[in-house]
Amino acid sequence: MLRMSVRIEARGLTKQYGHTLAVDDLSFTVEPGRVTGFLGPNGAGKSTTMRMILGLDAPTRGTVTVGGRRYGELRAPAHEVGALLDARAVHPGRTAFHHLLALAQSNGIAAARVHEVLELVGLSAAARRRAGGFSLGMNQRLGVAAALLGDPPVLMFDEPVNGLDPEGIRWIRELMRGFAAEGRTVLVSSHLMSEMALTADHLVVIGRGRLVADSGLEEFLRSTAEQEMLVRAADPDAFARLLTASGGSVxxxxxxxxxxxxxxxxxxxxxxxxxxxPLSELAPHRVSLEDAFMELTRESVEYRAGAR
Known part of the structure; x- marks a missing residue:
């Protein structure tokens, strides 16, 4: 039976590697019933944070729990948390079926569930093929299948759309939103802002290991962008001069x-x-998630390309 209302809670989460502070006093909660987008520039600490949630890295300070317990304290972790962090983490000599069967058997999951998840992710026809011959998109689907084996209430995905074609991207988006609608807790990290704008209900944004924003998607868009009006005029140059003369910024x-x-x-x-x-359009300008994200994290970018 699926347990609902399971939260991920990070409190003062800190991870230091030598002189490098990868995650710095990070606190946030991932609530059930919605898709939480976990965003940040490269090097922001997203993957390190997800690894600490899963007990793969130990925090230097602070705590992170799933349903009130550290991951290592979960009695049946595959039944409580499903995660996809690295789609290539599969033995290339194993078939998709036997990869999932090994995971199922080691976690007390019936073999029938392997067939169910292969069907769910669209890999039934490739079940007997070796993973070493899979494309990145197929490996992503196999990783999602592994995350779903235990039918867990908490799901975590790191860059799940990498390598997927447009149909696959839509599929994973609808899959995640469907799981959230069932009351599951869904945390997804992605660099594709356009996709996050269609998928996420809530955003946790970090930069240089620190929390930058923790809010609903619409609130984030409103709070990070200057309010603007979009105007289309018959003579845009002339109207721009009139607007500027009247105190507008154009x-x-x-x-x-x-x-x-x-x-x-x-x-x-x-x-x-x-x-x-004459005006053909006058409406509030809705800023894109990409623009809002770039504005909010511009001081947190680790690598910045130079201009030509």
């Missing part, structure tokens, strides 16, 4: 769009009417 958007701050929609509409300037 920057170019896509195509002939103007992105205006310091003036609200009513003021922009009155200005256009007064000067007889």
């Amino acid at each position: 920057r170019r958007g896509d195509g002939d769009a103007l992105l205006v701050s310091e003036l609200d929609g009513a003021a922009i509409g009155k200005l256009a009417a007064f000067h007889g300037m």
Whole structure:
């Protein structure tokens, strides 16, 4: 029977490797019933944090628990937490079926469940093929199948869409959202901001090992971006000059769009009417998750390319 209401809780979580502070006093909670996106630039400490949740790395300080217990204290971990951290962590000589069967047998899971998860991830036809011949996308599906073997209430995925084609990306998105709708706790790390915008309900963002944001997706978008209006005018250059002269701050958007701050929609509409300037669009500008993420984490980027 699936146990619901299982939380992941990190409190003062810290991990130091020699002189390198990978995770620095990190506290957050991953709640059941929603997909939590775990975001951060390269080197932010995401993978290290996920490894500490799974007991693969010991914290230097602080604690992280699943359902109130450290991972090492779980009686039947495969039945309580399913995780995909490295899709290539499979013996290349084993078939997909025997890889999953070995995991099932070592965790007290019936062999029938192996067939169920292979069907669920779309690998039934490849069950007798050796994993060494799999593409990255197939390995991702096999890793997801392994995570689901124990039908756990907590699921963790690190970059699960790597190597998947568009159909596979949609599949994993719907799979994660479906699990959250069942009341499971879903934590997913990804660098694909466009995909996270479609998948996540809540975001935990870290930079240089420290918490940067912990909020719902919509709240995150509102709080990290300056409020702007998107304007399309018959003569964008002329209207941009009028907006600037009236105290607006104007920057170019896509195509002939103007992105205006310091003036609200009513003021922009009155200005256009007064000067007889036709507008084809006047609406709040919805910032993308990528833009909001880049703005929030720009001081936390470890490697930055130079301009040409």
